[in-house]
Amino acid sequence: MTQQQLGSFPGGLKLPGHKKRSTQMPIRRMPISKRLILPLQQHIGEAAVPIVEVGEKVLKGQRVARAEGHVSVCLHAPTSGVIRAIADHQVPHPSGLTAPCIMIETDGEDRWIERDPVLDFRSLSSHEIRQRVREAGIVGLGGAGFPSFIKLNPGVRHHVETLLINGAECEPYITCDDMIMRERAAGIIEGIEIMMFALRAKECVIAIEDNKPESISAMRFALTANKALSETTRIVIIPTKYPTGGEKQLIQVVTGKQVPSKGLPIDIGIVCHNPATAYAVGRAIRHGEPLLSRIVTVTGTDVTHAGNFETLFGTPIRELLEFCETKRQPDEPFIMGGPMMGYNLSGDDLPITKTSNCILVGVDDVAIASQPLPCIRCGECAAACPASLLPQQLYWYSRSKEFDKTEEYNLFDCIECGCCDYVCPSKIPLVSYFRFAKTEIMNQERERRKSDIARERHENRLARQERERLEKEERQKQRKAALAASKAAQKKAENTETESTTETAAVKEDN
Amino acid sequence: MLTAILALTLLALIFGLLLGYASVKFKVEGDPIVEQIDKLLPQTQCGQCSYAGCRPYAEAIAAGEADINRCPPGGEATILALADLLDVEPKPLDEEVGAEKPKMLAVIDEARCIGCTLCIQACPVDAILGAAKHMHTVIADECTGCELCVAPCPVDCIDMVRTTPSPTTWRWPDPEHITVQEKIEEEQA
Numbered sequence: 001m002t003q004q005q006l007g008s009f010p011g012g013l014k015l016p017g018h019k020k021r022s023t024q025m026p027i028r029r030m031p032i033s034k035r036l037i038l039p040l041q042q043h044i045g046e047a048a049v050p051i052v053e054v055g056e057k058v059l060k061g062q063r064v065a066r067a068e069g070h071v072s073v074c075l076h077a078p079t080s081g082v083i084r085a086i087a088d089h090q091v092p093h094p095s096g097l098t099a100p101c102i103m104i105e106t107d108g109e110d111r112w113i114e115r116d117p118v119l120d121f122r123s124l125s126s127h128e129i130r131q132r133v134r135e136a137g138i139v140g141l142g143g144a145g146f147p148s149f150i151k152l153n154p155g156v157r158h159h160v161e162t163l164l165i166n167g168a169e170c171e172p173y174i175t176c177d178d179m180i181m182r183e184r185a186a187g188i189i190e191g192i193e194i195m196m197f198a199l200r201a202k203e204c205v206i207a208i209e210d211n212k213p214e215s216i217s218a219m220r221f222a223l224t225a226n227k228a229l230s231e232t233t234r235i236v237i238i239p240t241k242y243p244t245g246g247e248k249q250l251i252q253v254v255t256g257k258q259v260p261s262k263g264l265p266i267d268i269g270i271v272c273h274n275p276a277t278a279y280a281v282g283r284a285i286r287h288g289e290p291l292l293s294r295i296v297t298v299t300g301t302d303v304t305h306a307g308n309f310e311t312l313f314g315t316p317i318r319e320l321l322e323f324c325e326t327k328r329q330p331d332e333p334f335i336m337g338g339p340m341m342g343y344n345l346s347g348d349d350l351p352i353t354k355t356s357n358c359i360l361v362g363v364d365d366v367a368i369a370s371q372p373l374p375c376i377r378c379g380e381c382a383a384a385c386p387a388s389l390l391p392q393q394l395y396w397y398s399r400s401k402e403f404d405k406t407e408e409y410n411l412f413d414c415i416e417c418g419c420c421d422y423v424c425p426s427k428i429p430l431v432s433y434f435r436f437a438k439t440e441i442m443n444q445e446r447e448r449r450k451s452d453i454a455r456e457r458h459e460n461r462l463a464r465q466e467r468e469r470l471e472k473e474e475r476q477k478q479r480k481a482a483l484a485a486s487k488a489a490q491k492k493a494e495n496t497e498t499e500s501t502t503e504t505a506a507v508k509e510d511n
Numbered sequence: 512m513l514t515a516i517l518a519l520t521l522l523a524l525i526f527g528l529l530l531g532y533a534s535v536k537f538k539v540e541g542d543p544i545v546e547q548i549d550k551l552l553p554q555t556q557c558g559q560c561s562y563a564g565c566r567p568y569a570e571a572i573a574a575g576e577a578d579i580n581r582c583p584p585g586g587e588a589t590i591l592a593l594a595d596l597l598d599v600e601p602k603p604l605d606e607e608v609g610a611e612k613p614k615m616l617a618v619i620d621e622a623r624c625i626g627c628t629l630c631i632q633a634c635p636v637d638a639i640l641g642a643a644k645h646m647h648t649v650i651a652d653e654c655t656g657c658e659l660c661v662a663p664c665p666v667d668c669i670d671m672v673r674t675t676p677s678p679t680t681w682r683w684p685d686p687e688h689i690t691v692q693e694k695i696e697e698e699q700a
Contacts, residue, residue, distance in 0.1 A: 095681040432686040439682035451554035454655050457636040
């Protein structure tokens with residue numbers, strides 16, 4: 001296979017990686033927590049619906065909530081124990097709000113439920129593979145948490161050319177994908193084989209940034225061991241630049257093609273998955289293991305023993321931080337995700353979920369919070385934007401709440417990478433404005449749909465009242481008519497009676 | 512002279528016929544501007560604007576009888592949208608009709624409900640369910656928070672509560688209102 005010329009995307013930044021801190025130790029297993037908190041919504045789409053009752057004993061890998069609707073996945077008990085409660089609990093979300101969770105008290109025995117491994121995945125249809133992936137609760141482990149089975153469906157209208165494995169991991173500090181590629185390359189390759197089969201994809205590209213030489217060699221080694229797959233799969237080494245790991249940016253780098261605005265990669269025949277997701281698919285099909293844990297990077301300047309930890313879902317983040325020994329005080333905020341795209345969380349009892357890729361406590365060369373200065377229209381943000389947007393225009397319109405204008409300037413193509421924030425000489429929190437505008441627009445859309453329903457219900461009510469009024473009138477008219485008719489009949493009867501009496505009288509007289 | 516008059520008369524006749532035909536053929540049903548205004552109103556049917564519902568208010572705006580700043584549930588967003596549509600200057604909400612409030616939801620205290628059906632009759636969007644002498648309840652998804660059911664209740668068992676956002680409906684705060692000082696204070700607290 002010939003090495004293709006790499007493309008590139010506009011803008012982007014060269015950032016210090018800070019990755020060495022958490023790659024000094026192999027992946028360690030986090031001890032089982034006494035109590036696990038499982039939010040029912042750990043993915044994009046409809047929340048899962050609990051199918052267990054409080055007090056019920058569950059085994060490791062047992063389904064505790066089923067998928068609801070199409071865009072949804074199942075949820076499983078990460079270890080054996082007893083369901084203690086199904087109640088609202090604070091979830092790791094920028095809002096700090098609560099959401100329904102299943103609380104499990106673990107018994108420490110870690111007893112598995114009976115598993116159903118499929119040794120030869122080719123005996124399954126691609127529909128069966130998708131069904132199993134859905135049942136196993138697998139979502140994109142890169143951070144967004146979109147149900148993976150949907151992205152394993154080539155559909156009727158599309159034809160998948162390329163399966164792209166996104167091993168870029170471009171954001172500073174985060175190393176969970178790097179570590180899984182180093183240590184579990186064979187498992188990832190196993191998963192890729194299944195994904196290729198389900199998608200009927202022609203080729204697979206594993207894209208890894210050039211700052212991860214250990215991952216590259218591990219993946220190469222694992223790939224050469226699989227003769228059949230190595231014919232259709234290649235590893236592409238891409239230059240380290242932020243945000244190459246953005247799906248659309250990576251596609252541009254690897255293929256030179258652009259995903260259309262408001263479009264999906266599948267529109268140009270590409271499906272993109274994270275290496276950890278591929279590993280999870282392999283485990284689910286070949287070993288019958290649902291998704292119960294993930295690799296979480298715990299790092300930052302205030303962490304003493306930084307590293308990557310295989311952590312069961314629902315493990316309180318506090319326990320993970322205690323395990324790594326941090327200088328953090330209780331209830332002090334920390335970052336979920338990386339320094340560029342992550343968000344602040346505070347609260348000690350938050351659980352690890354399917355989308356928690358990194359816990360960051362303390363960042364090097366942190367920018368001192370200062371009052372933002374006015375925009376000087378220097379255009380640095382536009383030069384840095386990897387999606388070719390005009391952040392300063394979007395900023396003006398978001399600020400003045402002219403949301404229709406922000407949409408005209410393609411606000412929804414913004415991937416919130418934070419490059420514009422980083423380069424802004426006035427230190428304007430641009431992404432905060434864009435996030436605000438996006439959720440406002442989505443809310444307006446929701447309200448509009450609701451008001452349409454309200455209008456319809458109101459109109460239906462008015463129509464019903466009108467109909468009832470008419471019916472009442474009609475009934476009254478009928479009753480009146482009936483009354484009049486009966487009166488007339490009575491009168492007539494009386495008349496005939498009198499007539500007949502007069503007649504009989506006449507007859508009598510005659511006699 | 513005569514030809515000119517004839518030609519102009521003929522032209523006038525032709526165009527008259529053409530326009531007459533067009534006005535019959537392409538007749539617009541209803542008043543489109545009323546529809547457009549109605550689309551922007553929140554459809555709570557609450558009557559706080561002093562009209563009998565959103566559509567009558569829309570008709571009044573279209574007729575130039577009412578101002579665009581009389582809708583408290585719609586608030587600033589609706590006024591801006593109306594100003595944009597009608598190409599007039601936006602103005603603050605009319606104090607006479609009340610203040611902009613967060614979205615509310617009617618909740619019936621089911622233990623106290625006597626089943627009088629008065630609230631069912633008052634609800635403009637049929638969001639209350641129940642029968643005579645049986646407990647009533649609010650269909651939360653359909654309630655517009657118009658408060659019209661509160662006054663008719665003889666036992667005062669309907670409360671308006673603030674709707675709490677869930678993580679999926681939560682909105683990022685307006686950065687304009689968060690000053691750095693607040694942020695630092697928050698972090699220290």
